[in-house]
Amino acid sequence: MNYTTNFKEVQAYQGTSFRNIARNVALDILSLRNTFLDTATMLAKPRVHFLFIHHIFNDEVANFEKVLEVLSEKHTFISHSEAVRRIVSGDVDKPYISWSSDDGFKNNLKAAEILDRFDAKCCFFINPESIGKKNATWITDFCETRLKMPPVAFMNWEEVADLQRRGHEIGSHTLEHTNVSEMPLEAFEKDLMHSKSILEERCGPIAHFAYPYGRFFDFNKAAFDLVFKTGYDSCSTAERGCHISDGTPLEKNSLLIRRDQVICAWKFEHIMYFISNTARRAVLDSNYVPNDYL
Numbered sequence: 001m002n003y004t005t006n007f008k009e010v011q012a013y014q015g016t017s018f019r020n021i022a023r024n025v026a027l028d029i030l031s032l033r034n035t036f037l038d039t040a041t042m043l044a045k046p047r048v049h050f051l052f053i054h055h056i057f058n059d060e061v062a063n064f065e066k067v068l069e070v071l072s073e074k075h076t077f078i079s080h081s082e083a084v085r086r087i088v089s090g091d092v093d094k095p096y097i098s099w100s101s102d103d104g105f106k107n108n109l110k111a112a113e114i115l116d117r118f119d120a121k122c123c124f125f126i127n128p129e130s131i132g133k134k135n136a137t138w139i140t141d142f143c144e145t146r147l148k149m150p151p152v153a154f155m156n157w158e159e160v161a162d163l164q165r166r167g168h169e170i171g172s173h174t175l176e177h178t179n180v181s182e183m184p185l186e187a188f189e190k191d192l193m194h195s196k197s198i199l200e201e202r203c204g205p206i207a208h209f210a211y212p213y214g215r216f217f218d219f220n221k222a223a224f225d226l227v228f229k230t231g232y233d234s235c236s237t238a239e240r241g242c243h244i245s246d247g248t249p250l251e252k253n254s255l256l257i258r259r260d261q262v263i264c265a266w267k268f269e270h271i272m273y274f275i276s277n278t279a280r281r282a283v284l285d286s287n288y289v290p291n292d293y294l
């Protein structure tokens with residue numbers, strides 16, 4: 001089985017749509033504008049900024065190193081647990097970045113190797129069902145139907161344990177990458193407990209959860225409440241945003257984490273545009289579930 005090793009193969013698989021091309025042109029213009037605005041001032045804003053990846057394929061390595069290099073100049077990298085603690089206690093005095101990664105691909109080990117060089121601790125949100133899977137048909141089907149990806153190899157449990165030994169954290173991303181909005185609430189509650197207990201048997205206490213697909217409409221308020229009821233300390237989306245504080249502590253079960261996705265195959269200027277633009281638009285409301293959340 002030949003697993004995907006370059007992001008180019010993912011692009012070929014997913015197709016380059018007209019929309020993507022138009023988006024690239026728009027981003028070129030926006031990121032050009034950003035170089036005239038004061039990016040340094042935006043990035044100096046005290047905040048907790050969660051950045052997340054899914055993969056670091058071979059053709060993404062150089063850009064990932066560059067992003068870390070540039071961000072490390074003005075930011076303190078902190079673990080997911082420390083990031084949550086800072087927001088909840090109202091202790092957000094500097095620009096902080098916390099890295100996470102979803103889906104448990106084997107190329108996350110390359111990401112960890114680079115993160116280690118910057119002493120950046122990452123939280124890896126994994127699906128216990130895909131960890132250690134070797135069956136090519138199963139992997140091809142799972143990647144196609146659940147992740148919209150060509151076949152990519154997954155980590156095994158020894159590799160997960162090694163990440164932990166190096167100071168990284170492990171979180172739940174549901175048992176098998178199910179869309180929570182399509183699950184009955186009772187099934188989701190079982191999934192939260194079951195994935196937690198499998199991970200805890202392998203990894204020790206599990207405090208963090210990130211739901212698959214990550215948009216607000218892939219989740220709901222009742223599901224959000226269940227995450228804390230089943231013993232997790234945090235719940236992450238994939239909605240863009242970052243977290244600021246006016247010094248007032250908040251209840252941990254009222255924090256809905258926003259994360260900015262970083263795809264390192266994007267142009268460096270586009271990645272920096274997204275990150276600085278999120279910092280510029282930071283508001284206190286982004287700490288909570290949206291007002292119209294059902």
Ligand SMILES: [Zn+2]
Pocket residue numbers: 102103173177212213
């Ligand atoms: Zn995912």
